[in-house]
Amino acid sequence: MRPMSLPAESSATPKAMPIAMSVRDLRASYGAASVLKDVNLEVRERTVTAIIGPSGCGKSTLIRCLNRMHEAIPGATCDGDILLGDRNALALDPVLLRREVGMVFQRPNPFPTMTIAQNVAAGLVLNGVCDHAVLAETVEKSLRRAALWDEVKDKLDAPGVGLSGGQQQRLCIARALAVEPRVLLLDEPCSALDPIATGRIEELLLQIKDQLTVVIVTHNMQQAARVSEYTVFMLMGEMVEYGLTRQMFTKPTDKRTEDYITGRFG
Amino acid sequence: MNDLVYARRKKVNALMFALTAVCATLASGTLLAILGYIAWKGGSSLSWSFLVNLPKPVGEHGGGIANAIVGSAKVVGLAGVLGIPVGVSAGVYLAEYGRGKYAFSVRYAADIMNGVPSIVVGLFAYALIVHPMKKFSALSGSVALAFIMVPIVLRNTEEFLRLVPGTIREAALALGVPRWKVTLFVILPTAGRGIMTGALLALARVAGETAPLIFTAFGNRFADNGWLNPIATLPHTIYTYAISPYEDWHNQAWAAALILMAFVLVVNVTARLWLRPRLT
Numbered sequence: 001m002r003p004m005s006l007p008a009e010s011s012a013t014p015k016a017m018p019i020a021m022s023v024r025d026l027r028a029s030y031g032a033a034s035v036l037k038d039v040n041l042e043v044r045e046r047t048v049t050a051i052i053g054p055s056g057c058g059k060s061t062l063i064r065c066l067n068r069m070h071e072a073i074p075g076a077t078c079d080g081d082i083l084l085g086d087r088n089a090l091a092l093d094p095v096l097l098r099r100e101v102g103m104v105f106q107r108p109n110p111f112p113t114m115t116i117a118q119n120v121a122a123g124l125v126l127n128g129v130c131d132h133a134v135l136a137e138t139v140e141k142s143l144r145r146a147a148l149w150d151e152v153k154d155k156l157d158a159p160g161v162g163l164s165g166g167q168q169q170r171l172c173i174a175r176a177l178a179v180e181p182r183v184l185l186l187d188e189p190c191s192a193l194d195p196i197a198t199g200r201i202e203e204l205l206l207q208i209k210d211q212l213t214v215v216i217v218t219h220n221m222q223q224a225a226r227v228s229e230y231t232v233f234m235l236m237g238e239m240v241e242y243g244l245t246r247q248m249f250t251k252p253t254d255k256r257t258e259d260y261i262t263g264r265f266g
Numbered sequence: 267m268n269d270l271v272y273a274r275r276k277k278v279n280a281l282m283f284a285l286t287a288v289c290a291t292l293a294s295g296t297l298l299a300i301l302g303y304i305a306w307k308g309g310s311s312l313s314w315s316f317l318v319n320l321p322k323p324v325g326e327h328g329g330g331i332a333n334a335i336v337g338s339a340k341v342v343g344l345a346g347v348l349g350i351p352v353g354v355s356a357g358v359y360l361a362e363y364g365r366g367k368y369a370f371s372v373r374y375a376a377d378i379m380n381g382v383p384s385i386v387v388g389l390f391a392y393a394l395i396v397h398p399m400k401k402f403s404a405l406s407g408s409v410a411l412a413f414i415m416v417p418i419v420l421r422n423t424e425e426f427l428r429l430v431p432g433t434i435r436e437a438a439l440a441l442g443v444p445r446w447k448v449t450l451f452v453i454l455p456t457a458g459r460g461i462m463t464g465a466l467l468a469l470a471r472v473a474g475e476t477a478p479l480i481f482t483a484f485g486n487r488f489a490d491n492g493w494l495n496p497i498a499t500l501p502h503t504i505y506t507y508a509i510s511p512y513e514d515w516h517n518q519a520w521a522a523a524l525i526l527m528a529f530v531l532v533v534n535v536t537a538r539l540w541l542r543p544r545l546t
Contacts, residue, residue, distance in 0.1 A: 079432040099442030113455045123441035
């Protein structure tokens with residue numbers, strides 16, 4: 001099966017960006033249980049791509065393959081091709097790949113022993129950057145990009161786990177942005193947050209997508225409609241439909257997509 | 267009829283409740299009884315000069331146990347230096363990397379080691395160090411105590427590392443940090459307090475061990491004379507003095523026991539207080 005091509009770039013299409021990551025014939029499994037079946041996908045640069053689908057459809061597995069966090073789970077395997085630009089992501093050192101393809105998880109997970117500033121700087125410090133001026137600048141810049149600076153600028157030395165859930169999640173986004181990734185993966189980043197905190201995160205996603213590519217897994221279809229240009233609909237390990245968000249939510253081509261977004265199942 | 271059954275049940279309940287309460291008192295009361303008795307018996311012989319003087323020659327009244335206090339500190343200290351890094355590293359291996367049969371057997375061996383009688387460990391250190399060197403020594407005592415510490419520290423380290431949520435590990439890996447740095451700079455510090463508490467408790471535990479020191483550190487009535495010579499330790503001094511025929515030595519044994527108990531108690535309480543205040 002060839003990569004599912006994007007819908008024709010008609011006048012309604014946003015300016016087509018170059019491809020940041022592409023996935024070809026990706027299969028993934030946990031031990032004997034296969035969770036992804038021949039997924040094909042192209043992620044456009046500096047856009048937000050949402051992955052939707054019912055629980056257990058393989059959404060999380062798919063984005064965890066993109067930065068190879070999938071293989072960190074014992075017994076998990078994947079094969080197929082994943083390209084980052086024109087490089088084969090599966091042949092890169094996963095440690096180096098993850099510096100270019102960052103990730104934010106479902107539950108906020110700041111490092112419990114570190115302060116707010118240390119959390120943001122962690123990626124740099126742990127990779128050997130020790131210039132204080134550089135670190136301080138990165139901390140401020142990343143917190144600003146994550147729309148958290150104004151709330152924490154006076155307590156950078158307070159523990160990161162002392163923040164509220166929504167602030168912690170933005171702290172985690174700042175931490176991921178600090179290593180300057182080209183792609184940012186978010187695995188249901190708002191599922192543990194209230195609507196106000198969710199709104200802040202959606203806002204900041206719309207801001208940062210000018211500088212990097214965002215892929216977001218979400219359970220919330222309104223969220224996908226609000227933040228993304230492209231949407232992927234997955235069902236039982238298969239990619240059912242992939243296209244412009246606007247199109248998918250107004251006139252889906254596949255019956256199953258229509259059933260899902262109109263709430264007939266899932 | 268029903269009322270009778272109910273009244274009987276109430277009586278049985280009261281009786282059983284009283285029994286459990288009595289047993290609980292017995293269990294905790296033992297500690298108080300030991301502490302009280304030792305304080306009462308040892309307190310009278312305890313004095314500053316007892317702490318800072320060397321033992322007097324046999325038959326002479328007075329003298330102190332300064333050499334045993336220094337000796338215990340040295341032997342237990344070196345045991346910690348030898349045993350804690352091995353235990354912590356092995357615990358890291360089991361929690362972070364160990365899979366399959368090898369990890370299973372290491373864990374199993376550690377559990378068995380925990381149950382090996384300490385005098386057997388002493389014999390092992392004797393065969394390993396004392397016999398080849400043809401000399402009792404502080405070093406061999408430390409090695410024996412280190413052998414006892416390793417499995418305790420190992421299992422404790424593993425437990426506390428397992429308490430670190432997997433999401434913390436993932437967060438660090440997703441930043442493009444190599445696995446070894448994640449373990450060393452993120453996971454270990456997160457579990458650090460628990461690991462250190464465990465190490466302290468292990469130190470307190472071996473500080474009171476007597477059997478492994480009988481034919482390793484051996485004991486000495488003179489001032490400490492280096493790592494490769496026999497050395498006096500508190501538990502061994504208590505043992506020697508307690509089985510001696512002299513009244514004066516009996517009193518000194520009680521006083522030494524009081525010091526040892528106080529040390530173990532202080533370390534225990536410190537360790538537990540240290541563990542308590544946690545963030546999150």
